[in-house]
Amino acid sequence: MTRPLTAAQRRLIEAADPGTGRLKGTEAQLTALVKRGLAFRHPRPPHDHFLTPAGHRAREAQAGPPEPEEPQTPPSTAGGVFTARVGGEPALPAAGGAARAREVRSAWQGMLELRRMTNADASTDRPCAWERTHLAQAAALALEAAGHRPAESDGEDGYRVRETPQPDAVAVYAPDAAALRACARTLEGAGWQAGEHTEPRTRRRYVLASPRRV
Known part of the structure; x- marks a missing residue:
């Protein structure tokens, strides 16, 4: 079970710069947030600390309770850390759709x-x-943030992102050719190299995507 934030940690997150997420605090306080996945230390001097996507979501959660009319969504995170839907997970209840969309936008x-x-x-x-x-999670986040729907565990009605033997590439599957091309365009727009390929044995089409470096 994830330990709740201390009062000092909540104050630190709340006081982060609203634009950049830059944090100010003691080394021990900042290190504690890094260990929890809520902050990261910039690799270049002066090595400031900034909120991670999970840290930004934690600050949003502290801003206030959800609006009364908003239906409560079931948990879609593990240990408080956002989990991108790579396809094949159980379907979300209808009531969880709006909240999930906000969570995805925030994560992106x-x-x-x-x-x-x-x-x-x-x-x-x-x-x-x-x-x-984190290739599969990153590609899935880009797709979901652009409005593509992940496949559910019992169907082939959405995208599926899968690891490949190549260390720097993932395979993306979609229910039809048009959806596959749309996924490729989305990934290219998000900074990935994407090309369509065919599996030799099954003849199934897929997109092989890898992060663009320049």
């Missing part, structure tokens, strides 16, 4: 901020180091 904005802060040229048009080490 946090990812763009992470790109800006960690890419050497501060660009947001190509994946950052975190995305290169």
Whole structure:
């Protein structure tokens, strides 16, 4: 079970810069947030600390309770950390759709901020180091944030992102050719290289996608 934030940690997150997510605090306080996945230490001097996407969501959660008319959504995170839907997960109840959409938008904005802060040229048009080490999650987040629907566990009505033997690429499957091309366009727009291929044995079409480096 994830330990709740301390009062000091909540104050630290709430006081983060609203635009950049930059944090101020003691080294021990900042290190504690890093260990919880709520902050990261910038690799370049002066090595400031910034909120991660999970940290931004934690601050939004502290801002106030949900609106009364908003139906409560079932948990879609693990340990408080956002989990992108790669396809094949159980379907969300209808009441969870709006809340999930907000969560995805927040996660994508946090990812763009992470790109800006960690890419050497501060660009947001190509994946950052975190995305290169979490390929399936990163590609799935880009797709879901653009409005594509992940496949449910009992159907083939959405995209599925799967690891491949290649260490720097994932395979994306979709229910038809048009949906597959749409996924490829979305990934290209999010900074990925994407090309359609055919599986030799099954003849099934898929998109092979890898993070663009330049």
